[in-house]
Amino acid sequence: MTAEEKINILRNELREHNYNYYVLDNATITDYDFDVKLKELQALELAHPEFYDANSPTLRVGGEVTKNFETVKHEFRMYSLDNSYSKEDLEDWENRIKKQVDGKVEYTCELKYDGASMSLTYENGVLIKAVTRGDGFQGDNVTANIKTIKSVPLKLKGDFPQKFEIRGEIVLPFDGFIKMNEEREAAGEEPYRNPRNTASGSLKLQDSSEVARRPLECLLYGLVGEKLPVKTQMEGLEEASKWGFKVPSIAKLATSIDEVIAFVNYWDIHRHDLPYETDGVVVKVNNLQQQEELGYTAKAPRWAMAYKFKTERVSTILSEITYQVGRTGAITPVANLEPVELAGTTVKRASLHNADQIEKLDIREGDMVYVEKGGEIIPKIIGVNLEERPINSTPTKYIEDCPECATRLVRTEGDAKHYCPNEKGCPPQIIGRIQHFISRKAMDIEGLGGETVALLVENNLISNYADLYDLKVEQLLPLERMAQKSAENLVAGVIASKEVPFERVLFALGIRFVGETVAKKLAKHFKSIDALMLAKEEELIAVDEIGERIAQSVVAFFGSSTSTDLFSELSPSAEENRDIIERLKNANVQLQISESELANQTDTLDGNIFVVSGVFARVSRTELKKLIEDNGGKVSGSISGKTNYVVAGENMGPSKLAKAETLGVAIISEDEFLAMLGL
Structure with a gap:
């Protein structure tokens, strides 16, 4: 037998033993025998480097050091989930679903494991990339660290797609967490606070051999890709398990919301018997075609809902109410609490939101308050124990002046928050705008x-974000903790940002009410900052999903109208904003859609509303929707009298077909639609 043949045999044997032990929880070999085989393979690989394999079982022990984790764009966005807390929430969700899809709707119920979300990419059965969730659009490439997790298959078994992604959760089992803390305490080190944060932090360790020492596991829950060989979520879980992934067997198919609630109620009690942290149940429409029909909102899939378990509640004393100033000048009152343990973390502060909330709950300093975690993440005060209120208690009087610059606060009609109007001179606003x-x-x-931004502002090197593009390395060197390399990296990072696309630059400007989604719509419609700066309020309102409040804010920011409105007093001068925009132009920041993007956009379908339904052969549903939007059309999720065309694929729902016919909406095939675009 040749060395190469022996190496391949050992690799296959060790992969199978890994799978049996870490995925199936069924060891078929002793630890001693496994180590003997692993050492034999290590010796052979050392003697024959020509047979190197990046996915060899010997590399599970780590050793690769990553100084900086590369930021990678997700090919398929990792969305958040909408939350529900009652049967009524789920019933409302189901009613919305049944209005949009035909046929029987079934649901998969899966436990929501509390860890770090991960996307794994496989090509030809080999793990090629592991990326954290990040902001959903892009994350960090942590492939070297993920390869050390024994329940992540480096090579797949069976009949798998050529290329696909699979999403999962990196978790730290309770037993492993306890053992890690015992070792830390024995070494005189501070114990870790909770399994979730420890698992998440492990993924960003620079030394993968350190990650390998941690008993992390990867629980997989969803396939992602084009033309997957499955028709339902449940079938996807079953196939993934056959390919070698650790897929929790607890998932259950439900035919009604009553069955979903029964699953939730059972696991709300029995979750404490599980080896991992869980904080709820994820309910998904089982049929993948129905999932496609339902699509997504700006933040979450319409076909999935997270049902959160009842939150833990504790009581503690509110020591002091302080006030924070945000980048828009919004004032947020903060409750400073006597430290208290809640859901695995120590809580010291909680938002009180606004003056109305303080008045509604009659919250006062010295009160014994009840604290929960919203979605088990953000602490919030949900009430006051009036029986424990001190005799000398006095009602809270909301501040009248800015705590940072002493400017008199303003509160406009219909707005829940107070604002500091001193945008040019209030330090947290200046720093906050640049940090955004x-x-x-x-x-x-x-x-x-963020800390460096504050340092730059405090040292008078910048006062707005356009100043960043004038920074020089020699200006940065005198700053605290700023070495030559750090200064060079900062300047290089600023230069590289000139390639960021227009829609993200528009979001970065920090125009009030212009979030990511609105920025994309405005960039797509107006195509350049010059066109947007000239837009009147009525032109902005005519853009899909842009309301009066957003339109007034944009007009006030650029000064494209002389009318006074409720936002004008909250904005820095339009003249200053225009000067900043001009400086960004001179710095060659992207303030218009790139020529390559414009080349793929036309007005061929301008003014037409399309509904897409069914399965398509020549292009995917996602590509079809993009073609509609790139050519000036609008995609709608439901048929109405305003719909111009229904693009019908195979298996289009009969109720949609009937509704289109009743309303006289034109029904066209995939080929007919592509012909409209000359494709």
Whole structure:
């Protein structure tokens, strides 16, 4: 037998033993025998480097050091999930679903494991990439660290697609967490706070051999890709298990919301018997075609819902109410609490939201308050124990002046928050606007963090985000903790941000009410900052999903109208904003849609509303919708009298077909639609 043949045999044997032990929980070999085979393989690979394999079982022990984790764009966005807390929430969700899809609707119920979300990409059965969720659009490439997790298959078995992604959760079992803390305490180190944060933090360790020492597991829950060989979510879970993935067997098929609730109620009690942390149940429409029909909102799939288990509640004393100033000048009152343990973390602060909330709950300093975690993440005060209220208690008087610059606060009609109107001179607003500009979803400037922004502002090196593009390395060197390399990286990161596309630059500008989704719509419609700056309020309102409030805010920001409105007093001068835009132009920041993007866009379908239904042969549903939008059309999820065309594929729902015919909406095939575009 040749060395190459022996190496391949050992690799296959060790992969199978790994699968049996870490996925099936069924060891077929002793630890000693496994180690003997592993050492034999290591010796052979060392003697024959020409047979190197990046996915060899010997590399499970790690050793690769990653200084900086590469940011990678997700090919398929990782959405968040909408939350529900009652049977009524789920029934409302089901009613919305049944209005949009035909036929019987079934649901898969899966436990929502509390860990770190992960997307794994496989090509030809080999793991090629592992990326964290990040902001959903892009995440960090942590492939070297993920390869050390024994329940992640490096090579697949059976009949799998040529290329696909699979989503899962990296978790730290309770037993492993306890053992890690015992070892830390024995070494005189501070114990970790909870399994979830420890699992998440493990993924960003620079030394993969350290990750290999941690008993992490990967629980997989969803296939992603084009033309997958499955028709339902449940079938996807079953196939993934055959390919070698660790898929929890607890998932159940439900035919009604009553069955979903029964699943939730059972696991709300029995989850404490599980080896992992869980915080709820994820309910998904089982049929993948129905999932496609339902599509997505700006933040979440319409076909999935997270039902959260009852939250833990604790009581503690509210020591002091302080006030924070945000980048828009919004004032947020904060409850400073006597530290209390809640859902695995120590809670010291909680948002009180606004003056109305304080008045509604009659919250006062010195009160014993009840605290929960919203979605088991964000602490919030949900009430006051009036029986424990001190005799000398006095009602809370909301502040009248800005705590940072002493400017008199304003509150406009219909707005829940108070604002500091001193946008030019209030330090947290100046710093906050620049921090928003450099943030990951905006300009994503490498080498520049929030603390450094504050340092630059405090040292009078910048006062707005356009100043960033004038920074020089020699200006940065005198700053605290700023070495030559750090300064060079910061300047390089600023230069690289000039390639960020227009829609993200528009979001980065920090126009009030212009979030990611609105920025995309405005960029797509107006195509350049110049056109947007000239837009009147009525032109903005005519853009799909742009309301009066957003339109007034944009007009006030650029000064494209002389009318006074409720936002004008909250904005820095339009003249200053225009000067900043001009400086960004001179710095060659992308302030219009690129020529390559424009080349793929036309007005061929302008003014037409399309509904897409069924399965398509020549292009995917996602590509078809993009073609509609790139050519000026609008995609709608339901048929109405305003619909111009229904693009019908195979298995189009009969009720949609009947409704289109009743309303006289034109029904066209995939080929007819593509012909409209000359394709």
